[in-house]
Ligand code: SF4
């Protein structure tokens with residue numbers, strides 16, 4: 259059974275520093291077909307153009323590419339994200355990822371790079387579990 263060490267909830271409030279979207283290490287922002295379609299639409303592009311310009315295939319999955327020198331996410335500009343309203347599920351669910359929630363040490367380690375961790379608003383256990391297990395943030399109506 260999963261360790262429920264965060265049963266009393268966890269504090270998190272994004273300061274907008276942009277560090278989770280930055281290098282210097284290589285990272286992956288995994289995206290699904292509906293997310294590609296929504297981001298493409300948001301940028302007034304078609305999905306194939308979006309794939310060609312912003313995506314790479316890794317195995318059988320697709321990730322956003324990175325800016326070549328900094329390894330920041332290709333979309334990060336002046337700490338802002340131009341696809342923010344339709345940003346991928348992976349971006350929406352940070353920092354409530356399985357990898358950070360396995361153990362309090364991992365959570366606190368993530369807090370060393372993300373200044374929003376352990377600060378601000380209290381997320382309840384139920385809210386955390388909803389975000390941890392979320393695979394899809396959109397409704398099918400958003401794709402019409
Ligand atoms: S690193 Fe944390 S505080 Fe900074 S933008 Fe990302 S989520 Fe927000």
Ligand code: SF4
Nearest residue numbers: 279331333334339349
């Ligand atoms: S898509 Fe936007 S929120 Fe997600 S990593 Fe890239 S810049 Fe950050």
